[in-house]
Amino acid sequence: MALIELKDVSKIYGFGDATSVALDEVSLTIEAGEFVAVMGPSGSGKSTLMNVIGMLDRPTIGTYHLGGKKVSRLSANRRAKWRRDRIGFIFQSFNLLPRLTVLDNVSLPLVYKGMSVSRRTHKAWDMLERVGLGQRAFYYPRQLSGGQAQSAAIARALVNEPQIIIADEPTGNLDTASSRLVMELLSEVHASGNTIIFVTHNPELTRYATRVVYMQDGMIVHDEQTELGKVGRYARQVMYTVPVASEDDDLAGVSAMMPVLENRGRAEGKKKSARKRKVAKKKAVKK
Amino acid sequence: MATLRYGNFKMAYDSVRSHKGRSALTMLGIIIGVAAAVLVVCAGQGVKNEIAGRLNGFGRDVMSIQPTGNAPYLTGQDVSIVQKTGGVEEVVPLAHVSGNARGDHMVSDPMVIATTTGFPDMVNQPFMYGGFFDDDTPSVVLGANLARKLYTNTDPSGQTLTWRGQNLVVAGVYSNFNAPPFSLESDFDNSMFVSYDLTQKMSGDSLSVYEILARAGNLAEAAAKVHTNLVLAHGGADDVEVSSALSTADQSDDTIHLITMLVMVAALVALVVGGVGVMNVMLVSVTERMHEIGVRKAIGATNQQIMRQFTAEAFVLSTVGSVVGLILACAGVGLMRLYSSIQAVIVWQVLVVAPVVAIVVGVFFGSIPAVKAAHKDPIDALRGLE
Secondary structure, eight states, X not given: OOSEEEEEEEEEESOGGGOEEEEEEEEEEEOTTOXXXXXXXXXXXXXXXXXXXXXXXXXXXXXXXXXXXXXTTOOHHHHHHHHHHHEEEEXXXXXXXXXXXXXXXXXXXXXXXXXXXXXXXXXXXXXHHHTTOGGGTTSOGGGSOHHHHHHHHHXXXXXXXXXXXEEESTTTTSOHHHHHHHHXXXXXXXXXXXXXXXXXXXXXXXXXOSEEEEEETTEEEEEEEOOTTSOOTTGGGXXXXXXXXXXXXXXXXXXXXXXXXXXXXXXXXXHHHHHHHHHHHHHHHXX | OHHHHHHHHHHHHHHHHHTHHHHHHHHHHHHHHHHHHHHHHHHHHHHHHHHHHHHHHTOTTEEEEEEOSSOOOBOHHHHHHHHHSTTEEEEEEEEEEOOOEESSSEESSOEEEEEOTTHHHHHOOOEEEEOOOOXXXXXXXXXXXXXXXXXXXXXXXXXXXXXXXXXXXXXXXXXXXXXOOSSTTOOGGGEEEEEHHHHHHHHOSOOEEEEEEEEESSHHHHXXXXXXXXXXXXXXXXXXXXXXXXXXXXXXXXXXXXXXXHHHHHHHHHHHHHHHHHHHHHHHHHHHTHHHHHHHHHTTOOHHXXXXXXXXXXXXXXXHHHHXXXXXXXXXXXXHHHHSSOOOOOOHHHHHHHHHHHHHHHHHHHHHHHHHHHTSOHHHHHTTOO
């Protein structure tokens, strides 16, 4: 029995003229222990898919079975409890509560579970040790680097021992080194048996995944199993903006129709030069 | 569950502390409401006590009989009529007598009141020195102001006073009467009291009784009887007035009650306004913290848990506000006692009721935004949408 089973799930916003289809009859089955990367251009419905799988949102049409139980029509409170017990969220912008210490942030899911102060502090601390933030327990989130903040967020997602970790662009706000740190952490979590689903724009990060799902216009356009350590076959070809020629584009001029891949080429060029600078710096330090 | 509640209060406390300015503004309404309610009730009680004290000083079971007609005085016959009326337990006549008094100094024609030994029981007035006279030795009791005029010594008791050629011993001095007696024209502080029987013997004829005080168990009934009997004795002429402390006290009690009610309404309005203040700030707080609500929901907080958190915050705000208001009010009561003529007293009931009302109002109004927060869609909340 599959852990996650979406069947013909659609999510429709608005009505009448303003209707927009965020998910268009998506069917997706994810087995326990998979490490799934979801790729696709902006507005392709990745986040909506994450929200539906993470039970933050209910599908408009279609059914969702989690662990064999139909959860697509549960009430808000029931879903809150499922989220609390089964699902850990990691966000692009970390979403740590700024007024709580790192330790308090990590133990927050346990608060909602009703665990005693001493037990939850103990657990949260263990989890912080695990992500390498034992020394930062009493810091406030603003005092952490991006990588550390995301590690704390991972600790928070893990503290309730959920089966499923959902990460919506976990490395979106991080530099390369921090991204590596966060992804290594996630693959450790995966190795310990969790199912992880993450959204990314960075094809390199599909190396960590066992499966890559490509989305466009609210549909899954391609779904492949990859070996760990290998970049998904189509990952580099994902178009991050969909080139469409419309009247507006004509008015906007040629630049609006320029293929995105060229832009990507430029971006990579930038990255390379950044790497070069780093290497140069290192050399300077060695001297 | 207990830990969750503790967690709520800790969160609420943290939130209040980290938004000091905003929280202070919220609490201002509650603080002013509680302080106003407590102060006004305490001051009202002080005024009430004072008035009641004045009246009680004269005895609540005492009636006063005064002439109203052409004849300025009552007679000894009237005194005995009152004495014989059913229900009347004790009668004390008050009569004006003239004559110069000489102690260390001379006071010409002071107010001299001839009365009986029952007088002190009727007025319940404490003595500054000594006590009231008895009928065994010819003696006199002085009002505080007159005593000061007559003697250089502060305590004149035991000294001799010459009045109408008689040597009287000063038995005692009354402390200042804070209440005007029934008949306003007699100023007890500037009076001296002499024995009624002695004076009657001296002058030989009936004294000019200007007032009769009478104590009765059933005051209203006895007063009516006394009035009827006196009118009968005067040949049907309605020339006496029978009044009692009770009727006067009842009247002023009604007034005070009315004022207290008014004040209570004002205080209640103040408290409700304070509650609305809590609601406003909580609404702002909920809007500002939409994202936080989203995060909390994403990691598994149920609607009830979010609601409890914000309700706890309203509770903390109103409780802290109430405590500050109480402290201010107590300080206000102290200042009032020191620097104004109102002898405000702390009424413990209002110290309990005002904060309880404030907290109930605060939590009630605070829970409206809390409900709003609780029912936010987690995704909208995460995006920080209103």
